[in-house]
Amino acid sequence: MERRECKVVSQEEMARQAGFMHLIKEKNAGALMKYNISTFGCQMNENDSERLAGMLTEMGYTHTDKLEESDLIIYNTCCVRENAELKVYGHLGSLKGLKREKPELVIAVCGCMMQQPEVVEEIRNKYKHVDLVFGTHNLYKFPELLYSVLDTRSNVIDVWDCDGVIAEDIPTRRENDIKAWVTIMYGCNNFCSYCIVPYVRGRERSRRPEVILNEIKQLGEQGFKEITLLGQNVNSYGKDLGEEFSFAKLLREVNEIEGIERIRFMTSHPKDLSDELITAMRDCDKVCEHLHLPIQAGSTEVLKKMNRKYTKDQYLELVEKIRKEIPEISITTDIIVGFPGETDEDFDETIDVVKKVRYDMAYTFLYSKRTGTPAAKSGNQVPEEVKKQRFDRLLEVQNKISREINDKLLGQVVEVLVEGPSKTNEKMYTGRTRTNKIVNFQGNEEMVGKLVRIKIDKVQTWSLEGSPVQ
Numbered sequence: 001m002e003r004r005e006c007k008v009v010s011q012e013e014m015a016r017q018a019g020f021m022h023l024i025k026e027k028n029a030g031a032l033m034k035y036n037i038s039t040f041g042c043q044m045n046e047n048d049s050e051r052l053a054g055m056l057t058e059m060g061y062t063h064t065d066k067l068e069e070s071d072l073i074i075y076n077t078c079c080v081r082e083n084a085e086l087k088v089y090g091h092l093g094s095l096k097g098l099k100r101e102k103p104e105l106v107i108a109v110c111g112c113m114m115q116q117p118e119v120v121e122e123i124r125n126k127y128k129h130v131d132l133v134f135g136t137h138n139l140y141k142f143p144e145l146l147y148s149v150l151d152t153r154s155n156v157i158d159v160w161d162c163d164g165v166i167a168e169d170i171p172t173r174r175e176n177d178i179k180a181w182v183t184i185m186y187g188c189n190n191f192c193s194y195c196i197v198p199y200v201r202g203r204e205r206s207r208r209p210e211v212i213l214n215e216i217k218q219l220g221e222q223g224f225k226e227i228t229l230l231g232q233n234v235n236s237y238g239k240d241l242g243e244e245f246s247f248a249k250l251l252r253e254v255n256e257i258e259g260i261e262r263i264r265f266m267t268s269h270p271k272d273l274s275d276e277l278i279t280a281m282r283d284c285d286k287v288c289e290h291l292h293l294p295i296q297a298g299s300t301e302v303l304k305k306m307n308r309k310y311t312k313d314q315y316l317e318l319v320e321k322i323r324k325e326i327p328e329i330s331i332t333t334d335i336i337v338g339f340p341g342e343t344d345e346d347f348d349e350t351i352d353v354v355k356k357v358r359y360d361m362a363y364t365f366l367y368s369k370r371t372g373t374p375a376a377k378s379g380n381q382v383p384e385e386v387k388k389q390r391f392d393r394l395l396e397v398q399n400k401i402s403r404e405i406n407d408k409l410l411g412q413v414v415e416v417l418v419e420g421p422s423k424t425n426e427k428m429y430t431g432r433t434r435t436n437k438i439v440n441f442q443g444n445e446e447m448v449g450k451l452v453r454i455k456i457d458k459v460q461t462w463s464l465e466g467s468p469v470q
């Protein structure tokens with residue numbers, strides 16, 4: 001893995017990559033070239049895939065959902081959970097036959113998994129039909145790397161070991177023309193003991209506020225209604241810029257941009273959620289009443305082992321403060337079950353937090369060893385059957401709370417941003433409330449992209465059903 005010390009990619013380098021895009025477009029002239037991208041992991045990966053799609057569009061490629069039609073297949077990978085890695089290997093293995101049938105097919109793998117040297121070696125040795133491997137730090141170099149593969153018809157592996165870069169002006173093809181992801185910072189400095197992210201995404205680095213604001217202004221002019229500000233820890237935004245520009249200040253600036261009607265953000269680390277940010281959330285009318293605030297565990301002792309830098313009581317006090325200022329807010333969370341050394345008493349503390357906070361929804365995970373993290377080296381691993389028992393108990397408690405919260409919405413009228421036809425019921429349209437609840441209803445194409453009022457007629461644990469009102 002090549003070690004690079006770099007941060008901001010120059011305009012000259014970005015122009016050079018644009019040159020490679022032009023060369024590939026010329027190379028493909030007259031041919032209908034198609035690409036397929038599969039994305040694993042978080043919204044940051046989704047946003048990276050939109051950039052890959054944007055660059056491919058500039059190169060003359062068009063998107064297809066069918067692998068057998070593809071001239072280029074990309075897997076943008078995640079390494080946070082073992083299951084995501086196993087899926088990638090399974091998909092790569094299944095492409096061997098297609099590669100034999102279409103030798104000219106280019107298969108590329110990128111993303112967080114590739115920042116792990118042992119993974120790159122696995123692909124190099126066992127998946128020789130993969131043509132291109134690159135990581136998270138040099139995504140902007142994709143045009144040059146792809147050109148090298150197409151020009152030489154040889155395998156290219158280019159993964160950097162560095163603290164990360166910021167590359168602006170990468171073409172973006174967004175999956176949605178109503179809602180958009182906007183990355184405001186990259187990397188993480190927290191080094192939670194279970195998490196691989198700082199090792200594969202690098203240190204925290206913030207984009208310049210004027211660049212972010214300009215991007216969002218353009219989105220507003222293009223008709224986007226909702227933007228989600230992304231970062232591994234958005235509350236740390238601006239700390240590396242050497243000036244007084246906090247995340248709270250950025251929120252207030254974004255709130256003034258015309259055209260944008262809703263603002264969301266994720267993810268927030270509890271230790272960095274300031275009073276200034278709570279006040280900004282309260283004051284900014286476009287900021288939605290929804291906060292994703294990962295607790296991970298309810299036991300202070302486990303939180304200490306996780307290196308989360310807050311206690312159970314501090315977390316509960318923070319939630320109380322948030323709810324005092326924004327009473328209507330919905331709070332969601334992440335919870336890891338079975339962290340090394342977690343006792344029955346520790347897990348009871350997690351259940352206690354869930355009952356006290358009353359989350360609208362919790363994303364729950366069984367602890368998964370991540371090679372290279374301190375927790376993976378712990379000898380005090382919790383047996384799988386114990387993890388599963390605790391997991392089932394947690395789901396039972398949280399599902400009951402989620403349903404009780406939704407039950408209170410029966411008969412109420414809520415504001416919904418209409419996203420389009422439902423993916424599960426073609427007769428229904430779907431959208432989300434400001435509190436991020438899914439609402440399905442009888443609608444029409446003219447409603448898409450608009451804020452409509454829906455009366456809730458039916459309640460389920462994970463979604464709501466209703467009818468439009470004037």
